[in-house]
Amino acid sequence: xxxxxxxSILVSLVFVIMLKxxxxxxxxxxxxxxxxxxxxxxxxxxxxRKRPHxxxxxxxxxxxxDLMSIRFGTRLVVVASSPNxxxxxxxxxxxxxxxxxVSHPIRVKGSLLHNVSTAFLExxxxxxxxxxxxxxxxxxxxxxxxxxxxxxxxxxxxMMQHLVTKQGKVISIKGVVFVxxxxxxxxxxxxxxxxxxxGKGVGEELREYLRKFTAAGGILELxxxxxxxxxxxxxxxxxxxxxxxxFDKLCAVWAGIIQDRRNKSENQPSADAxxxxxxxxxxxxxxxxxxxxxxxxxxxxxxxTTATSEWMLVELLRNQQALQKLRHEIAGVVGGKxxxxxxxxxxxxYLDACFKETLRLHxxxxxxxxxxxxxxxxxMGYRIPKxxxxxxxxxxxxxxxxxxxxxxxxxxxxxINAKIDHKGRNFEYIPFGSGRRICAGxxxxxxxxxxxxxxxxxxxxxxxxxxxxxxHISMDEILDITMFKKDPLLVIPKLRKRxxx
Numbered sequence: 001x002x003x004x005x006x007x008s009i010l011v012s013l014v015f016v017i018m019l020k021x022x023x024x025x026x027x028x029x030x031x032x033x034x035x036x037x038x039x040x041x042x043x044x045x046x047x048x049r050k051r052p053h054x055x056x057x058x059x060x061x062x063x064x065x066d067l068m069s070i071r072f073g074t075r076l077v078v079v080a081s082s083p084n085x086x087x088x089x090x091x092x093x094x095x096x097x098x099x100x101x102v103s104h105p106i107r108v109k110g111s112l113l114h115n116v117s118t119a120f121l122e123x124x125x126x127x128x129x130x131x132x133x134x135x136x137x138x139x140x141x142x143x144x145x146x147x148x149x150x151x152x153x154x155x156x157x158x159m160m161q162h163l164v165t166k167q168g169k170v171i172s173i174k175g176v177v178f179v180x181x182x183x184x185x186x187x188x189x190x191x192x193x194x195x196x197x198x199g200k201g202v203g204e205e206l207r208e209y210l211r212k213f214t215a216a217g218g219i220l221e222l223x224x225x226x227x228x229x230x231x232x233x234x235x236x237x238x239x240x241x242x243x244x245x246x247f248d249k250l251c252a253v254w255a256g257i258i259q260d261r262r263n264k265s266e267n268q269p270s271a272d273a274x275x276x277x278x279x280x281x282x283x284x285x286x287x288x289x290x291x292x293x294x295x296x297x298x299x300x301x302x303x304x305t306t307a308t309s310e311w312m313l314v315e316l317l318r319n320q321q322a323l324q325k326l327r328h329e330i331a332g333v334v335g336g337k338x339x340x341x342x343x344x345x346x347x348x349x350y351l352d353a354c355f356k357e358t359l360r361l362h363x364x365x366x367x368x369x370x371x372x373x374x375x376x377x378x379x380m381g382y383r384i385p386k387x388x389x390x391x392x393x394x395x396x397x398x399x400x401x402x403x404x405x406x407x408x409x410x411x412x413x414x415x416i417n418a419k420i421d422h423k424g425r426n427f428e429y430i431p432f433g434s435g436r437r438i439c440a441g442x443x444x445x446x447x448x449x450x451x452x453x454x455x456x457x458x459x460x461x462x463x464x465x466x467x468x469x470x471x472h473i474s475m476d477e478i479l480d481i482t483m484f485k486k487d488p489l490l491v492i493p494k495l496r497k498r499x500x501x
Contacts, residue, residue: 042071073225218480
């Protein structure tokens with residue numbers, strides 16, 4: 001009798017579980033559509049490594065222009081490829097999808113990077129808020145930016161003076177911009193110049209280390225493709241070890257400066273903050289925290305700036321009509337003055353349009369930085385499971401012929417009198433992202449890059465080596481985290497005569 005009752009209860013439980021499973025499977029929302037994934041590798045072969053943004057854009061045309069799900073190995077990834085989908089991810093469901101997807105090697109036990117700098121903060125928590133508050137107050141608020149005008153103008157002027165000495169010689173424009181951007185940041189963060197235009201100075205190895213550090217961060221990790229491997233080993237490919245070797249070399253550049261500021265803060269606790277390190281020390285940040293933030297600032301601030309400046313000059317050289325129109329506009333505002341002032345920028349609408357058009361065609365982060373679902377949520381009628389990696393394909397949106405006329409061509413005129421900016425409010429155009437995770441450095445980049453390029457155009461004519469036709473400049477891209485021109489632009493500066501239009 002007891003056996004019969006027990007069996008009846010067991011059968012009833014199984015029946016209830018089966019009914020619940022069948023009901024939930026029918027009512028559970030589907031994942032976004034996507035291409036069929038192969039066993040183990042998923043859709044890796046379809047995406048590739050060279051231009052994943054372009055491959056994902058092509059797949060989205062067939063499998064999900066709004067949202068598409070694919071597999072990187074066994075990991076689920078959802079890609080947004082339309083303005084509506086970007087708005088859903090970055091605005092409507094911003095809180096639920098505001099997590100940061102952090103690569104497994106960064107999350108190893110005892111990591112000096114995990115949940116420290118904003119790029120590797122997994123949640124928008126109090127720690128994230130405190131960092132963003134210091135960023136805004138010390139570096140990117142309107143008040144801070146206005147106080148930095150003379151510094152930016154001084155460093156751009158020094159760049160122009162250096163280029164005068166290089167007349168008739170072949171130079172890499174990216175290298176010149178890098179030095180200028182690095183020294184602007186060096187003064188904002190540390191109150192020092194780090195290198196000169198010959199590459200000498202206390203930070204002479206920073207460029208090499210920063211590039212290697214960023215490139216290492218873009219390595220495809222097996223533990224990210226197959227999370228089960230993360231259980232077996234904390235650093236399967238040795239990436240964290242490599243990152244930390246570079247991290248230690250970078251931090252050695254400013255270790256003594258941090259210690260001096262701590263000593264100063266202890267002796268003069270009421271003194272005002274002079275630069276970013278002062279602000280961090282006064283806000284109680286540890287050396288570990290400061291080091292991670294400085295590496296992030298120098299890396300992000302120089303890489304995206306140099307890439308965009310180079311792309312902008314390339315596009316102008318390839319489009320001589322736009323170049324001459326911009327030169328005429330600058331001449332009308334700047335006149336016979338030797339140098340462009342930052343105050344001139346507001347009266348140079350075509351310059352602003354050229355900058356915006358460059359960012360449309362060549363966003364420094366074509367897939368932005370990966371987001372992560374902090375909870376399972378519904379987006380556009382589809383289910384996004386918790387911890388899903390979420391990408392926004394800004395490159396696909398910005399080159400969509402359904403949105404942009406002659407989408408692959410450089411046409412700055414499209415932005416004249418257009419109420420579109422890069423503040424994250426227009427989801428057909430979000431080169432700096434949007435929502436909680438919008439790039440904090442956008443206000444600085446949108447001042448420095450136009451100032452630098454306007455100065456190039458005002459001060460010099462630019463000749464290609466061996467009288468190359470500008471139409472033959474290679475436009476091949478290379479992407480790890482930042483999208484660079486694959487072959488650096490080599491040019492010969494020729495000083496323009498004053499008043500020459």
